[in-house]
Amino acid sequence: MDTIDYYQIMSIGVYGSAIGLILIGLYAVLMKKHLTKIVIGLSIIDAGINLLFIAIGYISNGTAPIYSSQGIDLVKTGTPMVDPVPQALVLTAIVIGFGVTAVALSLVIRLYRHHNTARIDQIKSLKW
Amino acid sequence: MVISPVHYIAVPLLAAFLMPLLAKIHRELTRIVPGLVILYLGYVSVVLMNQVMAHGTIVEVIAGWNAPWGINLVYSPFTGFLASMMTAMAFVIWLYSYRFKKVDSQPALKYFILFMMLVTGTIGIVLTGDIFNFFVFLEITAISSYSLTAFYRDRDGAEAAFKYLLIGSFASAFILIAILLLYTQVGTLNMAQIAVRMHDVPTHMKITILILFLVGLGIEAEMFPLNGWAPDAYSQAPSPVGVTFAALVVKAGVYGLIRIIFTLFDVHGAYEYLIVMGAITLVMAELAAIRQKSLKRMLAYSSIGQMGVVMIAFGIGTNEAVFGAIFLMFNHAVIKGLLFMSGSYLVYNTPNKEIQYLSGYGMKMPLISLFFSLGALAIVGLPPFAGFWSKLYILIAAADNQMIGLIALILGVSIVEIVYYFRVVGRLYFGKPSKGSIMQKPTYGGVIAMSLLAIVILVVGFYPDVITPYIHNAADALLDKAQYIHSVLPNADLSQIQNLK
Numbered sequence: 001m002d003t004i005d006y007y008q009i010m011s012i013g014v015y016g017s018a019i020g021l022i023l024i025g026l027y028a029v030l031m032k033k034h035l036t037k038i039v040i041g042l043s044i045i046d047a048g049i050n051l052l053f054i055a056i057g058y059i060s061n062g063t064a065p066i067y068s069s070q071g072i073d074l075v076k077t078g079t080p081m082v083d084p085v086p087q088a089l090v091l092t093a094i095v096i097g098f099g100v101t102a103v104a105l106s107l108v109i110r111l112y113r114h115h116n117t118a119r120i121d122q123i124k125s126l127k128w
Numbered sequence: 129m130v131i132s133p134v135h136y137i138a139v140p141l142l143a144a145f146l147m148p149l150l151a152k153i154h155r156e157l158t159r160i161v162p163g164l165v166i167l168y169l170g171y172v173s174v175v176l177m178n179q180v181m182a183h184g185t186i187v188e189v190i191a192g193w194n195a196p197w198g199i200n201l202v203y204s205p206f207t208g209f210l211a212s213m214m215t216a217m218a219f220v221i222w223l224y225s226y227r228f229k230k231v232d233s234q235p236a237l238k239y240f241i242l243f244m245m246l247v248t249g250t251i252g253i254v255l256t257g258d259i260f261n262f263f264v265f266l267e268i269t270a271i272s273s274y275s276l277t278a279f280y281r282d283r284d285g286a287e288a289a290f291k292y293l294l295i296g297s298f299a300s301a302f303i304l305i306a307i308l309l310l311y312t313q314v315g316t317l318n319m320a321q322i323a324v325r326m327h328d329v330p331t332h333m334k335i336t337i338l339i340l341f342l343v344g345l346g347i348e349a350e351m352f353p354l355n356g357w358a359p360d361a362y363s364q365a366p367s368p369v370g371v372t373f374a375a376l377v378v379k380a381g382v383y384g385l386i387r388i389i390f391t392l393f394d395v396h397g398a399y400e401y402l403i404v405m406g407a408i409t410l411v412m413a414e415l416a417a418i419r420q421k422s423l424k425r426m427l428a429y430s431s432i433g434q435m436g437v438v439m440i441a442f443g444i445g446t447n448e449a450v451f452g453a454i455f456l457m458f459n460h461a462v463i464k465g466l467l468f469m470s471g472s473y474l475v476y477n478t479p480n481k482e483i484q485y486l487s488g489y490g491m492k493m494p495l496i497s498l499f500f501s502l503g504a505l506a507i508v509g510l511p512p513f514a515g516f517w518s519k520l521y522i523l524i525a526a527a528d529n530q531m532i533g534l535i536a537l538i539l540g541v542s543i544v545e546i547v548y549y550f551r552v553v554g555r556l557y558f559g560k561p562s563k564g565s566i567m568q569k570p571t572y573g574g575v576i577a578m579s580l581l582a583i584v585i586l587v588v589g590f591y592p593d594v595i596t597p598y599i600h601n602a603a604d605a606l607l608d609k610a611q612y613i614h615s616v617l618p619n620a621d622l623s624q625i626q627n628l629k
Contacts, residue, residue, distance in 0.1 A: 022301075029294070042297045049304050056312050086311070089260055093304060096267045100300075103274050104293050110278065110286040123287060 007060045014055045021048030035108040035118045039101060046097035050090045057086030131175045133188045133203040136211060136251045140165050144244035151237050158237045159226055162244055166219045169247075173212035180208050181601065185615040187257070195257065195616050196318035202257040202616060205601035209454070210254045210383055217375040217461050218247045220580055224469055225368035226573035239279065239366075245272040246372060250380040257616055259310065259392075260317045262384065263303055266348065270296045273377055277365045288360035295357045299347035306340035309333070320616035322392050323609060334395050341388050342401075348381030350432045351439070352409040359416075362428035363481065367472030370424065374431050374468060375461040382435060382457065386442055391609055399445045406439030407537055414541045418548045422481045423471050426548060427464070430507070433545070434460045437538060441522045444529055450603040452521030458595065459506075459514045459588070466581040467503035469574065470496045474556075476568035483552055487559025492567055497556045499578045504549040506585045508542060514588040 021044055028041025063074045065084035112118045143165045150157040180186060186203040189195065203211070225239070249269030256262050274296065278289035311317065313333055314325040326334070347354040362370045389398045410433050417429035434456065441453035473496045478485040490497040506513035509520075519538070526534045570578075588595055605611065610622050 029298075035290070038294065042294075045297075045301050049301060049308070052305075053308055056308060085317070086308075089307075092260070092264060096264065096300075099271050100267070100293070100297060103271055104290070104297075107274070107278055107286050107290045107293065110281070111290060114284075114286060 011055070011058075014051065014058075018048050018051040018055060021045070021051060024048075033119050033121050035111060035120060036105075038120070039104045039108060042104065043097065043101050046093070046100075050093055050097075053086045053090045053093070057083035059083070131172050133172075133176065133186060133201045133211075133255055134190065135172050136169060136215075136255060137201075137248055139168060140244045140248045140251075144241050144248065147237060147241050147244070158240055162240045163219070163222050163226070165244065166215060166222055166247070169215045169251075170212075170219060173208075173215050176203055177208055177212055177598070180205055181598075185605070185611070187615055196316050196321040199261045200257040200318070200616060201255045202319075202612070203255060204605040204612065204615070205598070206454070206603075206605040207254050207383075209598050209602040210379065210457075211251050213458055213461060214247070214251055214254070214376050214379065217371075217465060218243075220465060220577045221368050221371050221375070223573045223580070224371070224571075224577035225366075227571040235279070239276070242272045242276050242279075243368075243372070246276065246376065250376040253380040254383050257319050258317050259307055259319055259322065262319075263300070263307060266303065266380075266384070267300060269377060269380060270300065270348075273361070273369075273373070276369045276372070277361045279366050279369065280364075284360075285364040288357070288364035292357040292361045295347055295354070299344045299354075302340050302344035306337050306344060309337050309340070313337070318616070319387070319392060320613045320620065323613055324617070324620050324622075326392065326394060331395075334393060338388070338393050338395055338398060342385065345381055345384040345388065346405070348377065349385050349439075350378055350381070350409070350435045351385075351405055352412055352436075355409070355413075355432050358432055359420075359425045359428040362431070363422055363424040367468060370428075370472070371465045371468045374464040378431065378435060379457055379461060382438055382442075385439070386606065389442075390606055391612055399443045402439050402443030403534070404443075406436045406441075406443055407534070408436075409433070409439065410436030410537070410541055414544045418544055420548075421483060423475045423483050423486070423552065424468075424481050426483070426552075427467055427471055430545065430548075431460070431464055433541065434464070434507070437519075437522065440534060440538070441525065444522075444525050444531065444534075446525055446529065447603055447607060448521060448528065449525035450606055451599055452518055452525055454599050454602050454606075455521060455596075456515075456518035458599070459518045462581050462584050462588075463503050463507045463515055466499055466578055466585065467507065469578050469581070470499040470503065473568055473570050473574070474500060483555065486552065486555050488556075488561025489559075490557035491561065495575070496570060496578075499582055500556065501553045502582055502585060504553050506589070508545045508549055512589045514585045514592075516589065517592045 025041045025043070025045030025048060028044060029038050032038055032041065059080045059082050062080045062082035065081045065087070108118060111123060115123050117123065143161055147158055147161065150161055176186065180203060185205070187195070188201040188203065190199045190201065192198070245268055249265045249272060252265035253262060253269065256265060274289045274293045277292055278285040310322065313329045314322050316322060316325065343354065350358050362373060365373070389402065413429045413433035413436060417426050417433065420426040420429060438453050438456050438460070441449045441456065474486055474489055474493065475481040502513070506515040509515045523535055523538060526538070613620050613622060
């Protein structure tokens with residue numbers, strides 16, 4: 001092979017880091033005992049999934065999916081547009097993730113005030 | 129103004145965000161407005177259900193983007209029935225929570241905002257025809273459920289809510305990945321178009337996506353290994369919220385499971401999977417219920433068990449079984465609503481909401497005890513109450529398919545159910561009254577709400593014909609996949625579509 005396929009390398013990198021993020025998040029949620037760390041883990045999982053969404057919508061050398069004269073010219077000359085749908089979905093997913101994180105953190109504060117600890121193995125009023 | 133399905137989503141959502149402003153005008157408005165909104169939705173339900181029964185499925189296109197590009201709402205006899213049922217239950221819950229307990233002006237505002245969001249989310253899940261929109265409504269439902277679970281500061285609500293949030297976040301991650309994989313395979317998010325294109329997806333991919341969806345939605349639908357959140361959330365949340373979980377949230381979760389298995393996918397074995405998971409859910413939940421000391425936890429486990437029966441019935445998949453399943457969903461919403469409402473007044477002042485302190489309450493709180501006993505009789509399926517008919521139809525459907533083991537299972541578990549419900553009822557009427565317990569007088573709204581539910585149980589029990597035509601149409605609409613696709617995409621190629629059952 002005389003030329004290096006940068007697109008190939010990049011896509012492996014992006015998919016790999018997305019899955020890596022999901023796994024790191026899972027590790028944090030399942031293994032960490034501190035409530036805040038668990039919430040951070042949840043956010044990392046969200047970030048990984050969002051990155052995965054963006055990655056599947058990307059086309060090699062694609063242009064931004066904006067309906068403008070410049071964009072149309074690019075498409076006419078054979079440059080493909082990347083898929084706009086996953087980008088729209090990610091925008092929504094980010095907002096939802098933000099909402100969930102906010103609720104989760106407020107619950108952590110409530111739990112801390114109630115039990116005077118934020119470690120999950122010391123909060124045992126209910127069965128886990 | 130033209131009545132359309134979009135009012136189900138737009139009106140309560142608008143009301144939820146206007147509520148802080150309305151509270152500035154008059155304090156009482158925060159309590160009255162949700163009732164007016166739900167009454168209006170009831171009017172919408174009546175108009176639309178008549179239209180659907182006469183002319184068939186209504187498809188509402190939002191913002192002028194036709195399917196498959198835009199988001200559409202599908203108001204079929206099935207989704208319409210569920211949406212109307214949820215609206216009716218929301219009205220009863222509003223009546224019950226109108227003056228419930230210590231909700232003074234500020235918490236009442238928060239409570240009703242979250243309640244309106246919950247109504248929007250659950251009805252949205254049922255009506256939407258777009259898989260990503262489905263996810264968004266699921267998250268609206270989930271976030272308001274988390275907050276409502278943690279509503280009381282002096283209980284362990286925050287802990288139950290955090291547990292629910294943790295499991296719920298996993299659910300949403302699973303569903304998101306499932307949607308992502310589905311999008312890479314079919315290149316569309318419209319449910320009808322997914323169903324059309326599903327034929328070309330390789331089988332191993334189909335099964336992967338289906339499993340991701342089932343795990344994600346199984347959490348909301350209280351399917352067996354995924355229902356750890358339910359007993360805690362039910363017991364720690366305010367009582368009206370417990371009713372909301374049983375009548376709205378879980379129903380929406382089950383709808384999601386059913387829509388995905390029946391309409392989106394055509395995988396062999398998914399129905400058998402539903403039967404097996406339903407049976408395991410049923411047995412585990414009822415065995416857990418009989419060991420509970422707290423009344424609310426017992427009711428929560430019983431609720432999970434009923435969802436197991438619903439899953440079994442959907443899994444059998446014949447028209448009769450689906451009819452029984454939808455009937456049971458309706459009955460469960462009404463009866464479990466009554467049980468939660470009356471039960472929470474019974475255990476209002478007892479330590480830890482435990483059953484053992486309820487001795488002799490039948491004489492002290494005659495009306496509430498009567499409601500609870502009626503609910504207990506109805507939910508175990510004794511004639512002439514509403515629960516009898518749904519159980520009968522499911523058993524007949526199982527018998528028609530020679531599933532003798534399932535009949536034995538459902539009847540055997542019914543005995544367990546009778547044991548733990550009548551342990552409570554027996555204690556109410558034949559236990560020795562203990563001294564010093566303080567009775568809680570129910571609010572007028574609460575009494576009206578419980579009476580309404582009791583009347584529905586009796587009327588449906590004696591004259592099931594008032595509701596069966598709607599359920600028959602709902603079952604037909606759910607099973608007719610081609611009709612669903614045709615009503616959303618009139619030009620779609622239906623030659624590849626086959627009904628598995």
